[in-house]
Amino acid sequence: MPPRTNQKPAEPEAVLVSQDVLSRLKGDILDGHFAPGTRLRFADLQRAYGAGIGTLREALSHLLPEGLVELDANRGFRVAAISADDLQDVSALHIEFEQRAILDSVRHGDDAWEAGLVLAFHRLAKIERLSREERKQRSSEWLAAHRDFHRALVAACPSRWLLRLRAQMYDHMERYRLVSQRHRPLGPSKRAEHEAIHDAALSRQAERAAELLGAHLRETTETVLRHAPQFMPPP
């Protein structure tokens, strides 16, 4: 008989309904399934997520301070609005956080960080090598891989708070990207850029990695802004 194993059943999955609803709801807001400004009625949500009103309120209350939904008294929750101004605001802070975090991360990263980064990059690259058509179909997979790659880049940054704030801004940028993507053709793969950032980070060229990352993000923001008139409310 093998030695007694004390390891968990490998399921740290959402043990709380409210947490599960939270992540699904957040995903649906980020990917534009709920358009900005949409009212979130409890009757609909109850049907869509199979959770009780109280549970839904709990999840929405969580999203409130993150700035993804808004609440006015006795009129319920709405998906937070978007605007070109807000995008620029979010983007500027996001880029700065990413750059500061990657500088510290490259400087502090140990073997485990390197391994995590290599793995995350491998997974992302595998998807990005596919044809545009295939990438489109497996977009949710790409989304997760892309997110993981960017997280892996900064994972060794010692400031927990910087990482938290970075993640928050990443979420908001992702929403802008995805909402915009619904109104324009899928852009070219950023495969080469990701590879360059990955290489710079692994070879411990912190400043270079930060510079490449910054350019990568600025370009994304500009692409989104360029298509803004198509999906944004008029000023």
Next chain:
Amino acid sequence: MPPRTNQKPAEPEAVLVSQDVLSRLKGDILDGHFAPGTRLRFADLQRAYGAGIGTLREALSHLLPEGLVELDANRGFRVAAISADDLQDVSALHIEFEQRAILDSVRHGDDAWEAGLVLAFHRLAKIERLSREERKQRSSEWLAAHRDFHRALVAACPSRWLLRLRAQMYDHMERYRLVSQRHRPLGPSKRAEHEAIHDAALSRQAERAAELLGAHLRETTETVLRHAPQFMPPP
């Protein structure tokens, strides 16, 4: 009969029980009424705040992403822990946000901003001129005035997100200040420092204001850190 008035009854006060509970709960965490690490049992909270379980959960869920409480599945909510590391992390980001915000604020501030700042400073100075004993008794008043003064300084900063994040970090720093204050004598008034920042801001010396503000905040953090062994959990 006077002409029909369509203006609101001038009461934007907490119309939602959940919002009211939220602000009281937040205040009680910030001022150390609930020590870091304390478990927040619903039975107690229900008694203390006179609200239902669902409402309390909603408020706590709001505090979760702000980092003031923590949740582990099926074991309920706890007041977030504190540590010297976390304090330094929070403080560094807080100072940076404050400095960037005041730079932009001084540069963009209009007449209304000046007026708000003068008023907030006046209120704060009025309390700070009192004797130490009296200041101690009216500490909640001072707390609000101090908070308003610092908010007034940066109010004209055009980046809504920077202001949000600044406010979040301000909250956390306030918690550290207050928790630490329970274990040491009340320090001397910072009246002169506040006045110097106020003067620099009003005379549009942005860099000077930022420098003074930074020094002001760094000193506070150092005071708290100096007394850390008395109120912090051992590493």
Next chain:
DNA sequence: AGTCTCTCGATTTTCGAAGATACTTGATTG
């Protein structure tokens, strides 16, 4: 004693009914 299992009380989590509040409709008035 140590370790495992089971039971039971304490606590959390979920849920939707009941009470508030806001919005719509349609009739009425100036």
Next chain:
DNA sequence: CAATCAAGTATCTTCGAAAATCGAGAGACT
């Protein structure tokens, strides 16, 4: 015709009962 009001409908907000879960301790076994 526009403005006002009232009844009716839709929706949000609050609350605590009931189910689910955890953990401390008793008992059984090695």
